[in-house]
Amino acid sequence: MAQQKNKSLDEKIRLFVVIAISVLSAITILLLVFHDDFHSLAFPQEKKLRIDRTFSILSYLKEDDGTVRKLKDDTGEKHDIMFEYSSDFDKASFACKENAVRQEFSFTLKGLTEEYFSEFNVLGDSNFVTDIKFSSKGDTGTVTFFLKDIYLVKYSVDGSYLCFDFVKPSDIFDRIIVLDAACGGEDRGTVKGDVAEKDINLSILLKIKEDFEENQNMLTSEFPSNIEGISVVNMNGMKTGIFYTRTDDTDVSYEERAGLANRLDADCLVSVKMNSTASGRMSEICGTEVLYRVSDADGASKELADRVLSNLLDALGSNSKGTVAGDEEKLIASTKSPVCIAEPGFMTNQEELDLLSTDDYQKKIADAIYQALIN
DSSP: OHHHHHHHHHHHHHHHHHHHHHHHHHHHHHHHHHOHHHHHHHSOOHHHHHHHOEEEOGGGTOOTTSOOOOOBOTTSOBOSEEEEOOTTOOGGGOEEEEETTTTEEEEEEETOOTTHHHHSOEEEOGGGEEEEEEEEETTEEEEEEEESSOOEEEEEEETTEEEEEEEOHHHHOSEEEEEEEOOBTTBOOSEETTEEHHHHHHHHHHHHHHHHHHHSEEOTTTSOTTOBTEEEEEETTEEEEEEESOSSSOOOOHHHHHHHHHHHTOSEEEEEOOBOOTTOOOOSOOOEEEEEOTTOSSOHHHHHHHHHHHHHHHHHOOOEEEEEEOTTSHHHHHOOSOEEEEEOOBTTSHHHHHHHTSHHHHHHHHHHHHHHHHO
């Protein structure tokens, strides 16, 4: 009798073990099939890895002491970082982007592939960067420089090399202006129906950018004209750098916005932002106001705010709500240079909301702020 019980118990244990193994096997198979991390580990796809792979190429530059030798060309000139030119490069496809807020510079080039780095030389000085990374999609590669400070990156083709030189903005500009489009990314600002404040702010800023680049002499002989995030212009005889906190739908913190102006030692910062009632409800309250820092010892922020407000009122014919103390605003409180926040109208006023949503009205706002800055 006891033997039969033991036998029955053994069979139950064996059955439990079989079921447990089956369940674990099923879970493992589901993870391998549906979970990306497990899937890429168990079933590597060469194409996916080639497209998505990002790696640091700083090791190509470093010697044992952390730097690499500089390369002199035939003219004796030196460049900070140099990529040996390949006949596979499509020069017409070259495009670059500067993100001064995050201290990054990147360029894309058709014909620049992962294989390039095992066949050609990359030379230069790593003192300007914390890292250099490469990624590719198809036959187009992207190289990103993670900079140790804010630099304006000049590029040129010198002999058989694509060359990059890193220049401190204060060493080349007579004047530096920072323009900001408030909100961005997950911060939509005030939203009324399908109209989000962040989109209006950005649209106006990009129109100011167009004004600078269309009406001022671009220094294209010295700097590339297709750098996103920076405009390099000759403004009233002064070499001027216009830096933008964002030129797309990006989330930028107050610290990053103010930090950009502070690190650049900018001559001024102007932010574009829409107004609304404290409750967020629609109302009859309307008009244009400009916030500024009252605590400026020299009154420079007030002077800037007065000029911006006057131009906006002339251009829009709107009700004036004056210049307003904005010392408690995070952006104003954190910025060392003369600063103001232009609020052209109320999104909680239906008439102004309708106007602010139109391209023509946004253009008037942009032109007014542009004129205030160049004068």
